[in-house]
Amino acid sequence: MEEKKNILTYEGLKKYEDELHELKVVKRKEVAEKIKEAREQGDLSENAEYDAAKDEQRDIEARIEALEKILKNAEVVVEEDVDLNKISIGCKVKIKDLEFDEELEYKIVGSSEANSLKGKISNESPVGKALIGAKKGQTVSVETQAGVIKYKVLSIERSEV
Numbered sequence: 701m702e703e704k705k706n707i708l709t710y711e712g713l714k715k716y717e718d719e720l721h722e723l724k725v726v727k728r729k730e731v732a733e734k735i736k737e738a739r740e741q742g743d744l745s746e747n748a749e750y751d752a753a754k755d756e757q758r759d760i761e762a763r764i765e766a767l768e769k770i771l772k773n774a775e776v777v778v779e780e781d782v783d784l785n786k787i788s789i790g791c792k793v794k795i796k797d798l799e800f801d802e803e804l805e806y807k808i809v810g811s812s813e814a815n816s817l818k819g820k821i822s823n824e825s826p827v828g829k830a831l832i833g834a835k836k837g838q839t840v841s842v843e844t845q846a847g848v849i850k851y852k853v854l855s856i857e858r859s860e861v
Contacts, residue, residue, distance in 0.1 A: 704773065705773055705774075705775045706770045706771075706773045706774050706775065706810055706811075706812045707774075707775050707777060707789055707809075707810030707811075707823065708770075708774050708775070708776050708777070708809075708810050708812065708813055709776070709777055709779060709789070709790050709807075709809055709810075709813060709859070710776055710777075710778070710779060712809060712810070712812070712813035713771075713774060713776050716767055716770055716771055716774075716812075717771065719763075719767060720764065720767040720768065720771065723760055723763060723764050723767070724764060727760050728757075728760060731753055731756050731757045731760060732757075734749070734752075734753035734756070735750065735753045735754065735757065737749070738750035738753050770812055775810075777789045777790040777810075778790075779858060779859060780858070782858060784856050784857070784858065785835060785856075786833050786834060786835050786856070787808060787831045787832055787833060787834045787835075787853065787856055788808065788832060788833075789808050789809060789810060789823050789832075790807075790808065790809075790858075790859060791807070791808050791856050791857065791858070791859065792805065792806070792807045792808075792856075792857045792858070792859040793805070793806055793807075793808065793831060793853060793854075793855065793856055793857070794853075794854040794855040794857075795831070795851040795852060795853055795854060796851065796852045796854055797849065797850075797851060798839070798850040798851065798852055799849060799850065803854065804851075805819060806819050806820070806821045806827070806828075806831075807819055807820045807821070807859050808821060808822075808823055808828055808831065808832070809821070809822060809823070810822065810823060811823070811824045811825075826842050826843065826844060827842050827851070830842045830851070831851070831853070834853050835853065835856075836853050836854070836855060836856055837852070837853060838852070838853050839851065839852045839853075840853070
């Protein structure tokens with residue numbers, strides 16, 4: 701089975717590469733030093749510092765593995781090449797919730813980059829899926845647990861990097 705492509709913006713790619721570098725170069729050394737210091741304290745059977753350091757090491761290695769997998773299957777969206785006639789990954793969109801008469805602004809990103817608190821929604825989320833391919837002025841319907849929500853596309857812009 702072929703692994704799913706991780707669609708990333710350049711900003712997302714850079715963030716993951718920086719985190720991976722930090723984990724491999726800095727955090728691995730720090731945790732190895734903690735383990736060494738804890739070992740020097742003697743009996744490991746009741747050594748909380750040793751157990752905590754080993755747990756931290758396991759978490760770091762798991763995150764490194766996850767990041768390497770994301771980056772191995774990364775497909776970067778070149779935001780400068782994004783077609784602004786329709787919504788696609790890498791766009792910044794302004795939409796209007798027609799029920800609550802409020803304007804919302806989102807950046808459409810791949811699922812591994814999504815962060816609703818920062819206004820980044822996944823192309824695989826219900827709203828993201830409905831918006832992909834929509835044009836300015838078009839109204840899209842999103843099926844949610846609360847019912848159907850309608851959004852009008854107000855603008856499609858290139859997101860600043």
